Amino acid sequence: MELSVKGIVRRFGQVVALGGVDLDVAEGEFLTILGPSGSGKTTLLKTVAGFEIPDEGRVLLGGEDVTLAPPRRRDVGMVFQNYALFPHMSVAQNVAFPLEMRRRPREEIARRVAEALRLVELEGYGERLPRQLSGGQQQRVALARAIVFGPRLLLLDEPFGALDRKLREALQLEVRRLQRRLRLTTLFITHDQEEALIMSDRIAVMDKGRIEQVGPPGDLYARPATRFVADFLGESNLLDGAARNRSASIPGFGAVPLPAGQPDGPVTLLLRPEALRVAADAAAMPCRGQGRVVETVFLGQSAKLRLALDGGGEVLARLSLRPSDPPPAREGETVAIGFAPEDLHVVPRG
Numbered sequence: 001m002e003l004s005v006k007g008i009v010r011r012f013g014q015v016v017a018l019g020g021v022d023l024d025v026a027e028g029e030f031l032t033i034l035g036p037s038g039s040g041k042t043t044l045l046k047t048v049a050g051f052e053i054p055d056e057g058r059v060l061l062g063g064e065d066v067t068l069a070p071p072r073r074r075d076v077g078m079v080f081q082n083y084a085l086f087p088h089m090s091v092a093q094n095v096a097f098p099l100e101m102r103r104r105p106r107e108e109i110a111r112r113v114a115e116a117l118r119l120v121e122l123e124g125y126g127e128r129l130p131r132q133l134s135g136g137q138q139q140r141v142a143l144a145r146a147i148v149f150g151p152r153l154l155l156l157d158e159p160f161g162a163l164d165r166k167l168r169e170a171l172q173l174e175v176r177r178l179q180r181r182l183r184l185t186t187l188f189i190t191h192d193q194e195e196a197l198i199m200s201d202r203i204a205v206m207d208k209g210r211i212e213q214v215g216p217p218g219d220l221y222a223r224p225a226t227r228f229v230a231d232f233l234g235e236s237n238l239l240d241g242a243a244r245n246r247s248a249s250i251p252g253f254g255a256v257p258l259p260a261g262q263p264d265g266p267v268t269l270l271l272r273p274e275a276l277r278v279a280a281d282a283a284a285m286p287c288r289g290q291g292r293v294v295e296t297v298f299l300g301q302s303a304k305l306r307l308a309l310d311g312g313g314e315v316l317a318r319l320s321l322r323p324s325d326p327p328p329a330r331e332g333e334t335v336a337i338g339f340a341p342e343d344l345h346v347v348p349r350g
């Protein structure tokens, strides 16, 4: 493993910011830490960077224990939300800074700075000052500065947070391409689940100083290990029912079949909104109920329907639409709702 975090505990007085975190990041991997505000993401990143010393646990980089090593000894490149470029230095001087610190020869600095600026598509911007650049360009300079010295690990803490949506999407893809091309081992922090799904090889979902689950985006989305992960990553219907003899009775839908090995007792089932069908499309589905359309939201390529179930409770359906499709249902209308049992996922814990 390029980066291994083992049993990290960090307390601030009564607050347990990190409550025993284990994490491995492979060489060339893009791993995202996703979690709500206050879950401990930044504290974890700072511990890896060397700005925080943990109360317990170890940080290994390339097999070497760096838990107590100062940041400059760790060979880690970093980009934060708020640019943090040196305002009085030109773009080229900003990018050259890590190489100057390492006392690299002048020709090497010139060559590497030019190459880094080319990689972030800012050739010809070397003489400008940061304030003469847009927010997105400044973040690209910060990225060039973070990679110019060939770091062993790249740390990104909400680097697109201050940018508008269009620019953020463009930079997300740009960073991803660059990261793949250079095979940079990357630890990325965000609270934006969509961003995590787009960027990552794997996602680690954090809550209250702990990692709830780690896995590829598709796995976490389809098979969340906890209620928190199911809820935090994507939109979800969490249906509480009672399991008995490989089926569960769910209010509004009656008995639905469960996978083998499911013990009897209370069970929480995840049903993603896109698994639901309504009105005529529901007829062919093995599991069916009925509900009243409480709200419809048109989203262009899809529509979102909030439905009040006959048995009490609500579910959210997401229906994909073709341009020629009529509206799927009107508010106030009562419609059939259906789904296939293989789209149910039993949420294991919590």
Ligand SMILES: Nc1ncnc2c1ncn2[C@@H]1O[C@H](COP(=O)(O)OP(=O)(O)OP(=O)(O)O)[C@@H](O)[C@H]1O
Residues within 6 Å of the ligand: 012, 015, 016, 017, 035, 036, 037, 038, 039, 040, 041, 042, 043, 044, 191
């Ligand atoms: N220096 C500090 N002193 C006291 N408490 C701290 C300190 N740094 C972090 N904390 C607390 O530790 C917890 C985790 O904070 P952290 O900044 O790591 O969360 P986060 O997930 O990065 O949040 P955000 O997304 O809002 O940045 C919070 O409860 C925070 O208030």
